[in-house]
Amino acid sequence: MLLQEELSLQQKLEILTDAAKYDVACTSSGSERKGKKGTLGNTVPAGICHSFSADGRCISLLKILLTNQCIYDCRYCVNRRSNDRIRTAFTPDEVCTLTMEFYRRNYIEGLFLSSGVLHSPDYTMELICAALEKLRREHGFRGYIHVKAIPGADPALIRRAGFLADRMSVNLELPTEEGLKALAPGKSREKILLPMRQIQQGIRQGREELALYRKAPAFVPAGQSTQIIVGATPESDYQMISAAESLYRSYGLKRVFYSAFVRVNEDRLLPALPGGPPLLREHRLYQADWLLRYYGFRAEELLSENRPNFNVLLDPKCDWALRHLERFPVEVNRADYYTLLRVPGMGVRSARRIVEARKHGALDFPDLKKLGVVLKRAAYFITCRGKTMYPFRMDRDVIAAGLTGEERRRIWEINERDAYRQLSLFDDFHMNACPSEEDRQAAVWGVM
Amino acid sequence: MTVYLYGDDFEAVLSAIYDAGTSGMKSREQRLELEGSREPELFCRYVQTEKERRKAESVAEAVRKKLSPQVFRLLWEVSLSGDPEKGDVMYRFLVDGFREGPEIIHMLTIPSVWRMHELRRAVFSEAHLLTGFVRFGRLPEGVLAGRIGPKNDVLALLSEHFEDRLSGENWLLWDEKRDKAAAHRAGGETVLLRGISEQTGRKVREAGRQDPFAGLWKSFVDTVAIKERENRRCQMTHMPLRYREYMTEWQLQACVPKTDMLG
Numbered sequence A: 001m002l003l004q005e006e007l008s009l010q011q012k013l014e015i016l017t018d019a020a021k022y023d024v025a026c027t028s029s030g031s032e033r034k035g036k037k038g039t040l041g042n043t044v045p046a047g048i049c050h051s052f053s054a055d056g057r058c059i060s061l062l063k064i065l066l067t068n069q070c071i072y073d074c075r076y077c078v079n080r081r082s083n084d085r086i087r088t089a090f091t092p093d094e095v096c097t098l099t100m101e102f103y104r105r106n107y108i109e110g111l112f113l114s115s116g117v118l119h120s121p122d123y124t125m126e127l128i129c130a131a132l133e134k135l136r137r138e139h140g141f142r143g144y145i146h147v148k149a150i151p152g153a154d155p156a157l158i159r160r161a162g163f164l165a166d167r168m169s170v171n172l173e174l175p176t177e178e179g180l181k182a183l184a185p186g187k188s189r190e191k192i193l194l195p196m197r198q199i200q201q202g203i204r205q206g207r208e209e210l211a212l213y214r215k216a217p218a219f220v221p222a223g224q225s226t227q228i229i230v231g232a233t234p235e236s237d238y239q240m241i242s243a244a245e246s247l248y249r250s251y252g253l254k255r256v257f258y259s260a261f262v263r264v265n266e267d268r269l270l271p272a273l274p275g276g277p278p279l280l281r282e283h284r285l286y287q288a289d290w291l292l293r294y295y296g297f298r299a300e301e302l303l304s305e306n307r308p309n310f311n312v313l314l315d316p317k318c319d320w321a322l323r324h325l326e327r328f329p330v331e332v333n334r335a336d337y338y339t340l341l342r343v344p345g346m347g348v349r350s351a352r353r354i355v356e357a358r359k360h361g362a363l364d365f366p367d368l369k370k371l372g373v374v375l376k377r378a379a380y381f382i383t384c385r386g387k388t389m390y391p392f393r394m395d396r397d398v399i400a401a402g403l404t405g406e407e408r409r410r411i412w413e414i415n416e417r418d419a420y421r422q423l424s425l426f427d428d429f430h431m432n433a434c435p436s437e438e439d440r441q442a443a444v445w446g447v448m
Numbered sequence B: 001m002t003v004y005l006y007g008d009d010f011e012a013v014l015s016a017i018y019d020a021g022t023s024g025m026k027s028r029e030q031r032l033e034l035e036g037s038r039e040p041e042l043f044c045r046y047v048q049t050e051k052e053r054r055k056a057e058s059v060a061e062a063v064r065k066k067l068s069p070q071v072f073r074l075l076w077e078v079s080l081s082g083d084p085e086k087g088d089v090m091y092r093f094l095v096d097g098f099r100e101g102p103e104i105i106h107m108l109t110i111p112s113v114w115r116m117h118e119l120r121r122a123v124f125s126e127a128h129l130l131t132g133f134v135r136f137g138r139l140p141e142g143v144l145a146g147r148i149g150p151k152n153d154v155l156a157l158l159s160e161h162f163e164d165r166l167s168g169e170n171w172l173l174w175d176e177k178r179d180k181a182a183a184h185r186a187g188g189e190t191v192l193l194r195g196i197s198e199q200t201g202r203k204v205r206e207a208g209r210q211d212p213f214a215g216l217w218k219s220f221v222d223t224v225a226i227k228e229r230e231n232r233r234c235q236m237t238h239m240p241l242r243y244r245e246y247m248t249e250w251q252l253q254a255c256v257p258k259t260d261m262l263g
């Protein structure tokens, strides 16, 4: 297919944004780099949202593809070879102009550069490196850069990119080998995991060097992330979060993103999804992911071979608590931090505040409310000075009925797309922060 | 009840706290009130406090010594709040603070302490939102110009942020509600200005519309949304209307009209 070069910058921007939008990662957190006198850009650990698109997602980075041309034919992807679409590519200069000018006007935190595979992985990765080098060296850009590592590219090229970027990612896309085989001919788990391992080792090595010589250049300082598509293949939630857990553990990933499958291609191997993208399922996976990362839960505590999918009516934490009533109620004035964290309706912040505040006197229910505890949920699982908030029977069905009443309304909202998963996600975990802030929350509270 | 009226800046609030604190009256018999924030009440004695550096310094000194520098920083941050109750909250917090000592800052179950933290949080969350929502437009003269109208007085916090970030640029950020501005020279210092001329104000207002990159940005924002996941309500929750009038992508019309937003 021929690359169209005679397009205006505006047309290219539209085409290459449209082709990039299914990658859900748009956070700019996890990296701290001060500005430098006379230049442009810095990064802040909290990450910043600059706008919100019509689907309610945070816009933080200029998320574009270098090219939407691709030699592969992944069935779920708009850019697959067999699709009849206009193909184009940015020149490195165009990428620099857009990034610099958008950044100056405070439209963005930086650049998220991804790409289809043009000619070969090496050829593409080389182009990506050239664009980033230009941006960092010629233009002195110090803002945030997230870049894709193209599986199959020469490790030397991936390394080069890693010294220019803040974050790198390789998308796993499908959590099992079978899934990949079915939908992504030309990809394999092994091929995807290889660059991930390389980046992980680069990060580790970089940290050691940084400890030795303070001036060593940083390698992927904001860590690496990946994306898993939800609902394109028949994998269970258990398989999804187990995959995520092992990526966190064995590959040191910073984030796993879940992306409800949007059916962009007609293909008999793709599920029909008459109800639209599986947003509720995606929402539950994000909730569970938080529990894995910040609350000390393990995947097999949440789900198992016999119970492979999340309850649609209850969030994973409430669901877990209901199955472990023998551990409740806990006494707020005595329970340790980790025990508090497991109480539904309590978040990292409120648990911290409780531990701090109770040093100065015993806490009661009205105090908890001030400290950010959601009593509607927590009430069933705690006592203050030996008393429950109101009398009730410690019985699964009674509590479940109380909890699901509230949850039903929210599920209805998600299904009606009247609420936004990350909005309610923050609600669940009592954070008044914007979606890209999770890494800062972690850093602030020391629960990385 | 004696009411101490104060003007809207840090020194003025501290002066009022000084007056209240040295009056010899009990704290429950007096309160602080921001000038013009309420109708006068019967049976109250109103005292107009004189803002004086000497009084402010004296309170500052006592806070730093007997409490801590962090408590002092907290006072400053809360003084940026747009909540007219802030002066009274700060006063009650100090009354409690001088009783409890430096640990006061952690005693969230005391109402004044809780209120302080809430006000501070509101200041910081608005400042944080604005670090993302501020839009600069290139003026024909080459300067990047931006405009805000925040609830809290966050200009100082924002200019610290942009001073580091846009160090190599000439920029001007104007709080049109308080008519204050921060101006930065490329590679140089940032200065806070007490106001800008009407003509400059007009130019700043127009800046976003004339800029050729504004159109590119708008088409990026429109294109990046996934239509199968459209969720205007959520977009609305994250990006309240009061910020939008300042944002390039909402100013350029062809943009979705507000009625559509309300569904």
Ligand code: SF4
Pocket (backbone or CB within 6 Å): A070, A071, A072, A073, A074, A077, A078, A079, A080, A081, A115, A116, A117
């Ligand atoms: S390699 Fe990437 S861009 Fe190419 S078809 Fe597969 S998913 Fe799409």
